[in-house]
Amino acid sequence: xxxxxxxxxxxxxxxxxxxxxxxxxxxxxxxxxxxxxxxxxxxxxxxxxxxxxxxxxxxxxxxxxxxxxxxxxxxxxxxxxxxxxxxxxxxxxxxxxxxxxxxxxxxxxxxxxxxxxxxxxxxxxxxxxxxxxxxxxxxxxxxxxxxxxxxxxxxxxxxxxxxxxxxxxxxxxxxxxxxxxxxxxxxxxxxxxxxxxxxxxxxxxxxxxxxxxxxxxxxxxxxxxxxxxxxxxxxxxxxxxxxxxxxxxxxxxxxxxxxxxxxxxxxxxxxxxxxxxxxxxxxxxx
Numbered sequence: 001x002x003x004x005x006x007x008x009x010x011x012x013x014x015x016x017x018x019x020x021x022x023x024x025x026x027x028x029x030x031x032x033x034x035x036x037x038x039x040x041x042x043x044x045x046x047x048x049x050x051x052x053x054x055x056x057x058x059x060x061x062x063x064x065x066x067x068x069x070x071x072x073x074x075x076x077x078x079x080x081x082x083x084x085x086x087x088x089x090x091x092x093x094x095x096x097x098x099x100x101x102x103x104x105x106x107x108x109x110x111x112x113x114x115x116x117x118x119x120x121x122x123x124x125x126x127x128x129x130x131x132x133x134x135x136x137x138x139x140x141x142x143x144x145x146x147x148x149x150x151x152x153x154x155x156x157x158x159x160x161x162x163x164x165x166x167x168x169x170x171x172x173x174x175x176x177x178x179x180x181x182x183x184x185x186x187x188x189x190x191x192x193x194x195x196x197x198x199x200x201x202x203x204x205x206x207x208x209x210x211x212x213x214x215x216x217x218x219x220x221x222x223x224x225x226x227x228x229x230x231x232x233x234x235x236x237x238x239x240x241x242x243x244x245x246x247x248x249x250x251x252x253x254x255x256x257x258x259x260x261x262x263x264x265x266x267x268x269x270x271x272x273x274x275x276x277x278x279x280x281x282x283x284x285x286x
Contacts, residue, residue: 001131002061011079012200014131031125039204040135042171042212044091045125048148050141051098052108053088058115058124058139076116078130079199083214087170088112088138094166096159104144115139134201136212174213174236177245179203179222187224187248195219210241222246 001011021029057076078084092099092111099111106118115121129137143156179190186207193200194211195218203209203222211220215238223229227248236242 011131011198013133013202016132032128035129035133035135039208039210040129040133041210042087042167043129043135043137044140044167045137047139047141048143049104049146050106051102051104051111051144052106052118052141053091053098053112054115054118054126054139054141055084055088055112056115056126056130056138058121058127060116060120073117075114076120077114079197080130080136080212081114083212084136084138085112086214087136087167090170091138091140091163091167094163096163098163102144130199134210171210171212172240173215173238174211174241175218175220175234175244176210176241177208177243179207179209179224179246179248181227182247182249184247187227190222190224190227190246190248193221193223195221220244222248224248227251 001014004010004014017023024032056078060074060076089099089110089112095111101107101109101111108118115124115126124139126137126139129135142160145152148156179187179192181187186203186205188203188205188207190203190207190209191200192202192209192211194213201209201211209222213236215236217233217235219231219233221229221231228251230246230248232244232246234242234244
């Protein structure tokens with residue numbers, strides 16, 4: 001992504017290398033297939049050993065030290081940095097004590113941190129989700145004790161229960177809708193771009209899309225191969241996502257778009273509900 005940033009390439013839905021399947025463990029392969037099969041919108045992965053909500057990017061643009069993990073202290077913000085900060089704070093402030101930055105050996109203002117400013121880590125799951133899928137993910141370090149004894153598990157659950165629910169509710173913000181053609185057929189793989197934010201999402205196999213955004217007024221463009229782009233201006237409020245549909249007209253000069261095998265997405269009925277986050281492993285043990 002950093003190479004593409006310098007040379008004009010994309011920082012979203014970056015193609016995987018041709019031989020990627022031979023470079024990963026079976027569990028990683030299964031998770032990647034899972035994420036490519038469903039059009040996830042928001043997720044979190046859960047860890048212990050610290051008490052902080054960590055958001056992308058995890059990998060620093062420049063890694064000056066040779067140790068692992070590599071201490072960085074230099075933030076590497078995504079184009080959605082303000083949104084990620086809001087997501088992290090939503091968890092931190094709903095947690096029993098995370099936002100108070102209790103001593104776990106390190107202090108974090110508001111109980112949140114950019115991953116790279118904490119330490120630089122390559123090939124983390126939250127970076128992967130943001131760069132290769134439509135999903136926005138953060139990493140939750142839930143306890144100073146990486147392996148809490150059984151007698152402390154109920155206390156840890158009670159400390160995190162409301163924060164988990166609050167984080168789930170964060171999926172209900174931004175815009176969502178359908179991208180269809182003139183015959184009301186859903187267009188899969190349509191690109192949803194937000195002017196001023198250099199990170200796009202794509203529609204699922206039924207043309208449904210979801211784009212997390214903070215409250216504000218945005219210029220949104222939907223585009224797909226073989227169709228004329230459509231641009232609208234929409235105001236996003238704090239109470240819930242705005243419903244924005246796109247109906248694209250066929251570009252007669254280019255002809256209809258080629259049908260590709262897209263990721264399976266939630267149905268249009270699920271637009272009134274939502275995809276829920278799920279937990280998975282990411283960071284190495286510290």
